[in-house]
Amino acid sequence: MSVRAMTVLEGSSESQPRKIVHVDMDAFYASVEQRDDPSLKGRPVVVAWRGARSVVCAASYEARQFGVRSAMPALRAERLCPQAIFLPPDFPRYKAVSVAVREIFSRHTDLIEPLSLDEAYLDVTTNKSGLPTATKVASRIREAIRQELNLTASAGVAPNKFLAKIASDWRKPDGLFVIQPHEVVEFLRDLPIGRIPGVGKVTEQSLLQAGIRTVGDVRQKQLPELEAVFGRFGQRLFRLAQGIDHSPVVPNRIRKQISAEDTFPADIPLRETEEALRKLAKKVWAASSANARRARTIVLKLKTAQFETLTRSMTPLAMPSTEEELAMAALSLFDRVEVQQDSLFRLVGVGLSNFQDEEDPPLFQPLLEACSVETA
Known part of the structure; x- marks a missing residue:
């Protein structure tokens, strides 16, 4: 099947390609820390809790020069860059900055699809600011982020989400890269x-x-x-x-699950995870209370000392009405975990899933994490 035939078959409009911008904040968490503490400027900053089980949430570009990367074990990061400054993550502060970034986006379009605190897709095929091109929209957004928030962002402009995401990473940090429709085939050939x-x-x-x-x-x-x-x-x-991606920018994407998990400093027996589970249930309950949709399913997640992940779930006729009831329901799932009596666990998690609108009939089916790793 030819590219043209496939495009026509899938109903693409060749006369009006979409204009998609992908904006990705540069080393977001670490950059916020450096912005708010001038003494950190130019120094290797690693956002992570210290400890044998911790992972890197973010690394400044100075730390990346030593090979430090997001999702890397914190101990390895410390070995690669002994002079790094380790800071515990402050997610409420990062979220507040993310909200400010999103307000800048909204000046240009209402079609915003956040992927995380530090990146989002924007459909600017028609933009609110009256700018003639998507490239100018991306430039205006990046300039506003620099001037108003004292941070930098990279952006990619392309006819679809797939290409825009690749483009935003092309000239990081603090870069802008544009893929015009007629350049797609050549751009992809050697990628x-x-x-x-x-x-x-x-x-x-x-x-x-x-x-x-x-x-x-x-x-x-x-x-x-x-x-x-x-x-x-x-x-x-x-x-x-072929450069074909018809997936639309979807504002307010429906959340499929709210969950929280914790990794222990040392492996512990199943019953000793109860205290951590109750704290996680409290976090999940608080997060779910702001959700207009209600969950139908309770999920328990465990990871053994051998890194095997176990999940158990239940869909009760009546969902918990308090955080204590949520904790008790999750604890009841322990009885369905078939392991040796002396088994040890390194992680426990609690989640709510299978969200539905209040008017939907009953069915009979992570926001908060130990470390939310940023993307770039």
Whole structure:
């Protein structure tokens, strides 16, 4: 199937390509810390709790020069950069800055799809500020973030979300990169396959073993050939290789789950996780109280000392009406955890899922985390 035939088949409007901007704050958590404490400027800052089980939430670009990255164990970060300044994360402060950034976005469009505190998609095909191009919108947003918040952001401009996200990372930090519709094929041809969003290390290895190293290599494959090897992902890979992504920018995306989890300093028996579970239930209950939709399902998450993840869930006829009832319901799921009596656990989590509107009939099916790792 040709690219043109596929585009027509999927109902794309070739006459009016969309204008999508992806904005990604630069080393967001660490940059906020450096902004608020001038003594940290130019120094390697790592946002993380200290401890054997902690992971890096964010690293300043000065720390990244030593190989420190988000989601890395904090102990490894400390070995790579002994001179790094470790700061515990302050999520309420980061969220407040994120709200200010989003207010800047809203001056230009109401079609804003946040992905996290530090990044979002914007559809500016028609913008509120009357600027003639999406590039000018992105430039105006970046300038406002710099002038009003004393922070920097990188942005990508492209005809769809897939390309805009890649573009925003192209000239980080503090960069702007634009992919025009007529440049898509050439831009993608030599792009390493690992740069495609959603292609992790395991999938990348599978693609490399199949002789696919660049997006251009994917374009040499037929759709049935990709489907035979990669299943449904083969379909998505085929479309992305053509630069096709019709997914819209979705404001106010419905939250599927509210959860909280905690990693212990040392592995402990199941029953000793109760105190932590009760504290997590309190956090989840507080977060869920602000949600206009109600949950139907309670979820317990455990991770063993051997890193095996166990989840148990229940959908009661009547959901808990207090945080204590939520904690008790989660604790009751312990009885469904089949492990050896001497088993030890490194993590416990509590969640609410299967959210529905109040008027929906009953069905019979993370906001707060130990560390919310930023994306860039």
